C-alpha cells in the first residue's frame with residue numbers, strides 16, 4: 199500500500215508512533231491507526247484514515263459528549279459571557295483579524311463550524327452592517343445562532359457553498375481543518391467562494407513534531423489525538439495555505455503556553471472514559487466547565503489569549519485571496 203501525504207501528495211511518509219485515543223468508540227475507530235509524518239512538507243496524518251461514514255457515526259455519538267464543544271459548557275441565557283473562555287477567544291480573534299478585514303459596504307462573513315457563535319458575535323460587534331452566515335451541525339447551536347440573527351446552513355460546506363452561489367469577504371475555519379478527511383479540498387472550496395481580497399482565518403491545535411514522542415515543557419506528559427486526522431505546526435499550515443493559492447500575512451502560535459497545561463489535564467484523556475462512568479454527569483459537567491474556564495482565573499493566563507509565539511496550544515493564521 200502506498201501512503202500519500204494528504205496535503206502535498208508526496209509518497210515518502212515516515213511512521214512516528216501509534217495513534218492515542220480517549221474513548222471506547224475512538225479505540226474502535228482508531229485502534230489500528232498510526233501517525234505518519236510527510237518527509238516533504240512535515241504534515242503529520244493518521245494512517246489509515248476512517249471512512250466518512252465511520253467519522254459521521256463517531257461525531258453523532260461521542261464528540262459533543264467528550265469535548266469542550268458540548269451544550270453543557272454553555273449557558274445561553276448569559277451569552278456571550280456565559281463562557282469566558284469562548285468569549286475571550288472570540289474577542290482576541292476579532293482583534294487579530296480587524297487590520298486585515300477588507301473594506302466593504304456590507305461585509306459577508308461566514309463561520310464554518312460556528313459552534314455557539316462567540317467568534318461571529320465578536321465580529322458582529324465590530325461590523326454591525328455585516329451579513330453573518332454559519333455552517334453548523336449541532337441543533338442546540340443552530341437554534342442559538344438563529345436567535346442571534348445569523349443565517350445558518352446545516353449541510354457540509356462543500357455542498358452548501360456551491361448551492362448558495364454567494365461569495366464571502368471573511369471566512370472563519372476554527373478547529374475544523376484538523377478533523378477533515380480532505381483538508382485541501384475544503385481550503386479549495388473556501389478559496390473559490392471568497393471575493394478577491396477576502397480573508398480566511400484558520401485556527402488549529404499546535405502539535406509540534408517533537409511533542410509526539412516527548413512533551414517539550416513536560417517530558418513525561420502523554421497526550422491524545424482523537425479524533426484529529428491531521429496535526430499541524432506553523433510552517434506546515436502556512437505551506438498548505440500558500441499551495442492553495444493564498445497569501446499568508448499571519449501564521450503563528452497563540453493561546454495558553456503549553457507549560458501551563460497541568461499534568462492532570464494531560465492524563466485525563468486516558469482516564470476520562472473510565473471516570474465518566476463512575477462520576478454522576480452533573481458533577482462531571484461541572485468539572486469540565488471549571489477546567490474550560492480555569493485559564494481565566496489566573497491573570498497571566500487570561501493575557502495569553504492576546505499573545506503569540508513560542509510553545510502555545512493553537513496556531514492562528516490569516517490568508518488572503520489575491
Ligand SMILES: [Zn+2]
Pocket residue numbers: 203204205206207208236237238239240241
Ligand atoms: Zn506532505
